Amino acid sequence: MILTLAHAHAPAASHVHAPAHAGHGGTGLFGTVVAAAALLAALTYLSAAARLRGRGDAWPRLRDLCFATGCAALALALTVTLPGGPFTAHMAQHLTVAMAAPLLLVLGRPLTLVLRALPGGSPARRALLAVAHARPVGVLLFPPLAAVLDIGGLWLLYRTPLSAQAAHHPLLGAAVHAHVLVAGLLYTFAVCQLDPVRRRWGPGRRGATLLAAGWAHAVLAKSLYATPPPGTAYAAGDLHTGSQLMYYGGDLVEVALATVLATRWYAATGRARRRRARGTPYGPSRSSATA
Amino acid sequence: MSSEPARPAPTAEGPLPRRSLAVCALIGAAVMAAVDEVVFHQILHWHHFYDRSTRGVGLLSDGLLHTAELLGLVAGFFLYADLRRRRALAPAHGVAGVLLGLGAFQLFDGVVDHKLLRLHQIRYGVDVTGYDVAWNAGGLLLLLAGAALAVRAGRRDRDHERDRDHDRDRDHERDRDHDRDRDQGRDRNPDRPTA
Numbered sequence: 152m153i154l155t156l157a158h159a160h161a162p163a164a165s166h167v168h169a170p171a172h173a174g175h176g177g178t179g180l181f182g183t184v185v186a187a188a189a190l191l192a193a194l195t196y197l198s199a200a201a202r203l204r205g206r207g208d209a210w211p212r213l214r215d216l217c218f219a220t221g222c223a224a225l226a227l228a229l230t231v232t233l234p235g236g237p238f239t240a241h242m243a244q245h246l247t248v249a250m251a252a253p254l255l256l257v258l259g260r261p262l263t264l265v266l267r268a269l270p271g272g273s274p275a276r277r278a279l280l281a282v283a284h285a286r287p288v289g290v291l292l293f294p295p296l297a298a299v300l301d302i303g304g305l306w307l308l309y310r311t312p313l314s315a316q317a318a319h320h321p322l323l324g325a326a327v328h329a330h331v332l333v334a335g336l337l338y339t340f341a342v343c344q345l346d347p348v349r350r351r352w353g354p355g356r357r358g359a360t361l362l363a364a365g366w367a368h369a370v371l372a373k374s375l376y377a378t379p380p381p382g383t384a385y386a387a388g389d390l391h392t393g394s395q396l397m398y399y400g401g402d403l404v405e406v407a408l409a410t411v412l413a414t415r416w417y418a419a420t421g422r423a424r425r426r427r428a429r430g431t432p433y434g435p436s437r438s439s440a441t442a
Numbered sequence: 443m444s445s446e447p448a449r450p451a452p453t454a455e456g457p458l459p460r461r462s463l464a465v466c467a468l469i470g471a472a473v474m475a476a477v478d479e480v481v482f483h484q485i486l487h488w489h490h491f492y493d494r495s496t497r498g499v500g501l502l503s504d505g506l507l508h509t510a511e512l513l514g515l516v517a518g519f520f521l522y523a524d525l526r527r528r529r530a531l532a533p534a535h536g537v538a539g540v541l542l543g544l545g546a547f548q549l550f551d552g553v554v555d556h557k558l559l560r561l562h563q564i565r566y567g568v569d570v571t572g573y574d575v576a577w578n579a580g581g582l583l584l585l586l587a588g589a590a591l592a593v594r595a596g597r598r599d600r601d602h603e604r605d606r607d608h609d610r611d612r613d614h615e616r617d618r619d620h621d622r623d624r625d626q627g628r629d630r631n632p633d634r635p636t637a
Contacts, residue, residue, distance in 0.1 A: 358513065365509035370501055402512055409513050413520040420524065 181325035182229035185332070193222035196261060199268040208267065218259025225252040229328070236389030238379075242396045248328065249301070249335035250404040257339045258411070262346035289350045294341045294360040301338035302367045304330055309375060315382030338364070343411050354416045361412070365405045372398035457532035458525070459599060463539040463592060465521040470543020470588075472514035475507065478551060482564070500559040507555075534595035538588050545584030552578040 196218045203210045228247035233240040262283060269276035282288060291297065308314050308327060317324040340346065342357050375394040379385050385393070525531040552574065556563060564573040 358517070362506075362509055362513055365512070366502075366506045369505035369508050373501055373505065402508075405509070406512050406516060409516040413516050417520050417524060421527065424528070 179321055179325070181321075181328060185328075186226035186230045189222040189225045192261075193219045196222075196259065196264065199264055202268055203264070210264070214259045214264075217255045218261060221252045221255025221259065224255065225332075228252070235392060236386060238383075238385040238389045238393035239396060242393040242400075245331060246397065246400040246404075249305075249331040250339075250401065253332070253335040253339040254343075254404055254407055256336065257343050257345060260345050262348075266347070283347070284349045289348070291337060292341045292348055292350065294338075294352055294357050295363070297334075297338040297341040298360050298364040301334040302364050302371075304334050306367070306371060309371060309380045312380075312382040314380040318383075339408065342408055344415075345411075354412055357412055358409070361405065361408055365401070368401045368405075369398060372401060456530065457535075458528075458530040459532040459535040459595065461530065462525060462532040463535040463542070465518060465525060466536040466539030467543035467546070467588075468514050469518035469522060470540040470545075471547040472511050472518055472543075473540075474544045474547040475511035475551070476515060478547075479508070479511070500555075503555070503559055532595070532599075534598065535592065538591035538595055541584050541588030541591060543588075545581050545586070545588055548581030549578060549585060550581075552581055 197215060200210050200215050224247050228244045233243045235243065262279075265279060266276060269279070291300075308317075308331075313323075313327070317327045341352075342361055344351065344357065372394050375397065376391055379390055522531075556574065556577075563570050564577055
């Protein structure tokens, strides 16, 4: 439905002069490099998963599918010209790079896979564990901080002249794209908490973070409907379609994140109850921490 | 009954009326918010995505409600599934909770969003008074029905509990009498089933 909306508004917006092409279509060298890296990551992931299965480990194929789809979506969004007016196309790209692709990548549990695939005691595995358990990484993975880096960056982008500036300076544009991708990955990783990291956060705190971040995202999207980013001049139709795409697209990813969180909670409390029913000593308190 | 030792693997923890009520109220409120968005925003196009008269605070409350609605739907679904899994759902309290949630959101939307914050109106280009009255009266009706059902469910629970306590007290008394009789070498109650 969103796509048809985007098409409907495209002719109205196409003859209006857009401020350069902020994220409209490919993103030059940066896009090509990230797309190549994404494809390389997908190949590495698939071969590692195949190796795991070859030695008899269980590794669900759904994770392969999620990770590969995430890589493909990322590569496509950064290299192909997306439909719709300039703002709508920019927003579709932004949704894919910052929200949809990170969710799919995180669902593939890449850190778990790499830690399992690398031989125990190898320097690479030890280095990766050191990074995953480092204190600064733990701080960055504090869900509210990750949310501020992600959504706060978005507010900066659309409510300061940064968006207009990024359209004219390729280097700044690439930096913005890189930030959006990395912050999106960080936030999704912190909220889903699927991979093994040292500091774990309960479902309540992560849920509250999701609520606050979704709130800030919805308010920003709706405000873009009436007020474009400063220094830009998008056509009204383009602006309306783009902001609704941001609003409802954000909803979809948010519901998916909430479902991941809730599914994990449901499974963990179920395990805890079964343990308690069997009479094993460590029951409820432990499981609620890992939920 | 109460003197029985606990079963080794208790799968059912007994109904949890308060939790049932709260979870179902969450679902009711979220469903009403979703119905409002789907029917009035998407299908009828009566409400507007963004009313130009919307003030900052209205925009903020709208975003919070919208996000809370989505997360409430997901959380409510899983909490409900958890209640069912634990066989802890108290159906009467659940139904009351749903109605309370539906009515509370409807009334909140009608009074706070439409009138106090003037976020958007029910319909544009017509006299909105009749719509407002119908909207808020509907909400109030749902809320009152939910409250009545909650009171009734609570009262019924209390009655059950009293009956059970009464039975238990009677059992206790009988046990005590039985013990005393036994100690005194009599069997006053020979047909009492042995434990």
